[in-house]
Amino acid sequence: MSTEFDRGIAVTARPSAPATYDTELGAGWQIGAGVNGGLLLATLGNALGSTFAADGGHVDPVSISAYYLSASRPGPAVVSTEVLRARRSMSTGSASLLQTDDDGGSVERIRALATYGDLAGLPDDVRTTATPPDLPPPDRCVSAADAPPSFMAQAGLLERLDLRLDPAYVGWAVGKPSGTGRIQGWLRMADPREPDPLLLLLAVDALPPVTFDLGLLGWTPTLELTVHLRARPAPGWLRVVASTRNLAGSFLEEDAEVWDSDDRLVAQSRQLARAPR
Incomplete structure (x- = not known):
């Protein structure tokens, strides 16, 4: 079954x-005027996976780094890929997404470098001090669907997600941010994907x-x-937590963890x- 996400990243x-x-960047994946960066990364990831698969290679991204060069807009785009190295256990490649600008020229939106492998074939051994975020049950969290219509009109992405945010970190919605620099919640797609x-x-x-959460909207x-x-x-359900420890000089890092139902x-x-x- 084709889902909205699969259609959104189709190449x-x-x-x-x-x-x-x-590919076609859909307006339904916008946040403000631009297309969501995660959707763009998944589109590049899909193109790279297709490139590696065509050579009988690896289809799972293991590590991917992307630079966002200009804001992507809804509409047609072209993704170019290149296999840089293909080995038995890992393959590495690059991908670039381009669109036509208002003057008819080609402008690069995002460029990525990625290593692919087989996530299902990794060893089961896990040694970690990381722990899942402590979240209230989804039905006791704040649904993104409850956002004001004026906000939803500029955030088509949220209509495609079932996002439930931890009430402890949504005070910013009523002018009372926690100041912690943290947002966490439950996530799944709005359709059965x-x-x-x-x-x-x-x-x-x-x-x-x-x-x-720092009061900077x-x-x-x-x-x-x-x-x-x-x-x-x-x-x-996925559980996602995002946080920052340092905002300085108008820049900040945002760290995220994603935990599955296991x-x-x-x-x-x-x-x-x-x-x-």
Whole structure:
């Protein structure tokens, strides 16, 4: 069954250039004027996976780092990929997404470098001090669907998610941020789509910016985002926590963890972002 997420990250290889893909960035994945950075990363991830699979290679992203060069807009885009190294256990490649600007020229929106492998084939041994976030049950959290219509009109992404935020960190919505620099909650798609590695690339960037919890509302553009994927997620709810420890010089880091329904840490990320002006 084709889901909204699968359609949102769909890429079509050009017959004459198998490493070049056409895609359509949907308006339903916008936050403000731009397309969500996690959706863009998942689109690049899908194109890279298709490139590696065409050579009988690896299809799971293990690590991916992207630089956001300009704000993507809804509409047609082209993704170009390149295999940089293909080995038995890992493959590495790059991907770039381009759109046509108002003057008819080509402008690069995002460029990524990624290593792919087989997440299902990793050893079961886990040694960690990390623990899942302590969250109230989903029905006791604040649903993003309860946001004011004026906000939802500029955040089409939220209509595609079932996002339930921890009430302890949503005071910013009524002018009372905690000041902790933390937002956490439950996440799944609004349709029946279960999580997989590509969906984890969206999940790390799906929550409101942690700057909201610092009382700084507004656009927080991502400059660079790195995601490490640790395992294939189990079906069901994901728990996502995002936090920052340092905002200085108008920049901040935002760290995210994604936990699956089996209490496994399945993805970690760090992004550098610019604070709202």
